[in-house]
Amino acid sequence: MDIAAETPFEALSGLIGIKGSAAVTSGEQREPGAVWGALMAAAQDGDGAAYGRLLAEITPMLRRAIGRRWGGADCEDIVQEVLISLHRVRHTYDPGRPFMPWLMAIAQFRVADAARKSARRTVHERPEWSFEFGLPDVAADEPDEPQGDPQLLRRAIANLPEGQRRAVQLLKLEECSLKEAAAETGMSVGALKVAVHRGLKALRAAMKKTER
Template sequence: MSHAQPLCLMLAPGQVARDARDLRWSTLMAAAQEGDGAAYATLLAECLPFLRAICRARLRDAAEAEDAVQDALLTLHRVRHTYDPARPFRPWVAAIAERRALDRLRRRGRQVARETLLDDAAELGAEGEAEERLAACQLREAVGELPQAQRTALQLTKIEQLSLQEASARSGMSIGALKVATHRALHSLRRRLTGGAP
């Protein structure tokens, strides 16, 4: 919350503008709850700099911060029925963005801890680790050669381990298309890494 506060704590002239904007966002969100897609698109586009500011304050990596913004947008979409137009919009959306950014930060922390452990292990047994690295390198290369749709499907369903619904919402691919693309990706990788023709 502390990172979002400087954005909210503005001087008196800004206070009026902020209140007017919050009211506008609140009205747009109420319309979106009624199914007004145009109001929703306007609202999300106007909120985007605000969401980015929150996520970038938490996450130094720009790509990671943008992923957190996308997570926040998806969460906002899923829980849009919980917004009460009688209350300010900004704290509601800020809380969602904060939470998604913190999730990313925690995930990143765990990843770094794992990577550190692997680095320590490398010093103890470099030979075995080299083989692993080679295999990892080959795998990365093989994944890189997959068609874009298959790579996206693999990334979301197998690496990030999202549910099919979440992966579908994130990628815009249908669940059926995701299943087919994942299956094909795994099949290609298996053939390539076990020595068969690609």
Template structure:
């Protein structure tokens, strides 16, 4: 862990606000500091769970939505401008992932097909180059392909094709409870793989 990361982890004698601390951690993460990125992700988790929990009624889906937020943060982390506030940036991503989840639930209930998550864009931010977007997509694809077959199938059916737990259960022959565990483990493994690629 670098000295800079250690300083972030300890805070500066209580003078850092969470906003300033997270902005500094993200800046370090953008510069390739994996320790800063890990600290940031672990500190964000309880806040994201609380935010999603306040806006989402189905408790069983909260962790999946939080994982979607973390995957989005990872894929668009280079678009964050450290001169701008971090929390509004994070809350915008969270709100979009919650809205995406709501649309998926609504689409399933009305038998509509879902649209995959649109790329994040923010007013005033430079857009990613084709190479950067391709690199991020390749990292996600590689993380997906590294999963065991059962986990990969569950992610493809539920996260990419937008099937409900019940629909995926019918297609795979696995129980709903088993699929929930499989998806949770797959998302965790992908998050770890993506963190390792930074």
């Protein structure tokens, strides 16, 4: 996407093809950049005709240059954004300096901006999340283990030692925080973590045994 890296824009000159074909003034053959610079200077002084001519002449070149880098369907949108940006910052152009690096820096920024926006869209607008495919059930956890018999699970929990049973009940069934569970049981946070870990391990073993 680094358009300006090709300064002094040999690639673009190549893209323009016939040097100065669009920017020949009264038989005088000049570099398009120089003519466009003069038109831009006139535009800064309020010459609407010169400005219109400048924008009309640079648009096909921008379209080709951006299309080559971007290639997306919204290429024309980026061209328009470049033109609007150029309009808004036209006071920053110095007629004593080359026009093309100034213009292509604006184009480069707009292409990079479009790439950023496109990347964001790709992340946030995955097709499987669109209405056509139904809304994602983000709240539901994917079950990584087959659902067992709830009666058996209840019985297995009841058979756990008191500390483990309280820890599993508070932290996993009632979804209390460790702090709340510690206040409830009088156990330390560390002891609660150990108890819930051992409790879950014991439950898993108990459920496996009953499945067999």
